[in-house]
Amino acid sequence: MTAVEYTTKFKLPAAQGNLKSSGNKGATDDMLLRDIYIAGLNKPLRKEVENEKEPPETLSDWITRSIARDQQWRLNNPTSSTLLPLLKKTTVKAVKTTRTEGTRIAKLTDAEREKLRREGRCWYCREQGHISRDCSKPKPERTFPLNSTAGPSTYRSPQNTSY
Structure with a gap:
């Protein structure tokens, strides 16, 4: 789960519980929400944000920095990104099926x-x-001519094309 997804899931119950972050350091609701938010982050992300030169103190700082660190990590590690299926080239193989004539x-x-x-x-x-x-x-045998665009091909996602 990305930090953005976690933050979205975190904010809904907080709003339903009528807990609101004031953004002020030391406010009771802010401290409670901050602690709950931190506890729900995945450990590597939490440790990375905690070990910053100046660690965040308020909930809004934690949210901002954890999202930034998570996005930075996902950009630098594309194999674990949720965008990976969109970036891969997929080869589609032809499947031959047979059908008797006259059907x-x-x-x-x-x-x-x-x-x-x-x-x-x-x-x-x-x-x-x-x-x-x-x-x-x-079913009938289906084959595609070599120069046909309807046959087997390599799929390239629109994000990978350059204009």
Whole structure:
């Protein structure tokens, strides 16, 4: 959990308990909230903020510094970042399936699709009890030409493109 997520989850019960940070050093609610906030931080982050040259004293200082340290750490350690799945290149492999000739299925109209969905029938074989993804009827072999953009490719997320 990031420091931002933790702070958001922390502030909701504090507000419901009518505890508010005054921002003043030594205020009772501020000290209580600060201690609860510190106890909920993960240990490495807590120790890093505590070991700063001038450690924070108020709740707002703790929140600001813990979020800053957490974001700094996540930027410097991208393997543990929640953004990692967006940054990875993914290769999609072609899957070949076979279908006997003569079992061509016409494209469903919206009305047919809705009727089959309401009746709980497969869009492929029209039988009840399963959906087309799980249909056991043989499907046609699908291959893509080498120069086709519809076939297997390497996915690049929009964040990795340069303009």
